[in-house]
Amino acid sequence: MKFCALVSGGKDSIYAVMEAVKNGHELVCCAHLGPPPEVLESNSYMFQSAASSALPILVEECLGVPLIMRRATPERLAVNTNMTYADAVNNDEVEDLFDLLSEVISKYNEVVAISCGALFSNYQRIRVEHVCSRLGLTPLSFLWRIPQHRLLDAMIADGVQAVLVKVAAPGLIPRKHLNRDLGFLRAHFDKLHQKFQFHICGEGGEYESLVVDCPLFKQKLVLDEIEIVFPDGDESNNVDEVGILNVLKCHAQSKEQSAMDISPQHLLSQRIAHSDCTRNKDCTGGDGITVKECKSNTPISHSYFLPEGKLGAGGLLHLSSVYATKRVESKNPGCAEAEAEAAVELCEDKFSL
Numbered sequence: 001m002k003f004c005a006l007v008s009g010g011k012d013s014i015y016a017v018m019e020a021v022k023n024g025h026e027l028v029c030c031a032h033l034g035p036p037p038e039v040l041e042s043n044s045y046m047f048q049s050a051a052s053s054a055l056p057i058l059v060e061e062c063l064g065v066p067l068i069m070r071r072a073t074p075e076r077l078a079v080n081t082n083m084t085y086a087d088a089v090n091n092d093e094v095e096d097l098f099d100l101l102s103e104v105i106s107k108y109n110e111v112v113a114i115s116c117g118a119l120f121s122n123y124q125r126i127r128v129e130h131v132c133s134r135l136g137l138t139p140l141s142f143l144w145r146i147p148q149h150r151l152l153d154a155m156i157a158d159g160v161q162a163v164l165v166k167v168a169a170p171g172l173i174p175r176k177h178l179n180r181d182l183g184f185l186r187a188h189f190d191k192l193h194q195k196f197q198f199h200i201c202g203e204g205g206e207y208e209s210l211v212v213d214c215p216l217f218k219q220k221l222v223l224d225e226i227e228i229v230f231p232d233g234d235e236s237n238n239v240d241e242v243g244i245l246n247v248l249k250c251h252a253q254s255k256e257q258s259a260m261d262i263s264p265q266h267l268l269s270q271r272i273a274h275s276d277c278t279r280n281k282d283c284t285g286g287d288g289i290t291v292k293e294c295k296s297n298t299p300i301s302h303s304y305f306l307p308e309g310k311l312g313a314g315g316l317l318h319l320s321s322v323y324a325t326k327r328v329e330s331k332n333p334g335c336a337e338a339e340a341e342a343a344v345e346l347c348e349d350k351f352s353l
Helices: 011-022 052-063 094-107 122-135 148-157 182-196 255-260 337-351
Strands: 002-006 026-034 067-071 113-115 138-140 161-167 207-213 219-229 243-254 272-274 278-284 290-295 300-311 317-328
Touching: 002 011, 011 026, 011 113, 011 148, 011 207, 026 052, 026 094, 052 067, 052 207, 052 219, 052 243, 067 094, 094 122, 122 138, 148 182, 161 182, 243 255
Parallel strands: 002 026, 002 113, 026 067, 113 138, 219 272
Antiparallel strands: 161 207, 161 243, 207 219, 219 243, 278 290, 300 317
């Protein structure tokens, strides 16, 4: 069947597309419901909107299919929170999904099915099926009820590379775990599961993810500029603090280029800046990387996420990651090139690059 994929950009919705294609279905387009205008994340029972800004490039350039994207209606909330959704409620957020899929079939009348990444939430599955039945579409839920440990391991084994874009659980610290790869965090998730009954796939809202590469991607998603946002306004390192990774700038890059270029200057492609800083001046560091000046009345600590690479014996490429930091004691730190250079020096010293 020709289908449209409901995607958030996260591991579940993208892996659901992979499974649909593996089972012989043809992907025509993707659909995404983003947050309302000027809002970073929707307060939704149904839809993930963290890192929504990356979806146009992820879908149209990485997956290589059209994206139908609408903004959530601010006045529509989760009005009917029952475990059934038998009748349409005009001011319920589910009707945004109805409007989105109505637009899909009006533009692509060959679409007869909708894939979604529902795992264990009957609340979400019932509502997607309700909207599909009203529009005469077949729902595809290939991940439904797969045990979470097995599912996450399968995603990683099948080449899904995803990073955390939201954390909201004990044991996950925004500055430490946002933008970290799922494969790197897999063992940590097991520890949290044993200690807190943490849901390995994040079904309890513990985290949300963004896929940066998978076998279906024609190009890899590269996050050029990012910042950590604290919705509750608390920037402490509390283990239970909520943090969101805001993607300010990203691009699609050929996988061949990604595999070949592992120079330290090229690898320094991402920056984490404080959300309360005023970005008012650009400067260009090594390799054309844009770093924006932050001004504050208090000392600022910038953290740079630096993927590390090393060519070992026989040409084997080893990749890992590190957070390199340098404390800025000046009240006006100015251009952040010094901190970027410090991160590169740390990588060069650590791996003898």
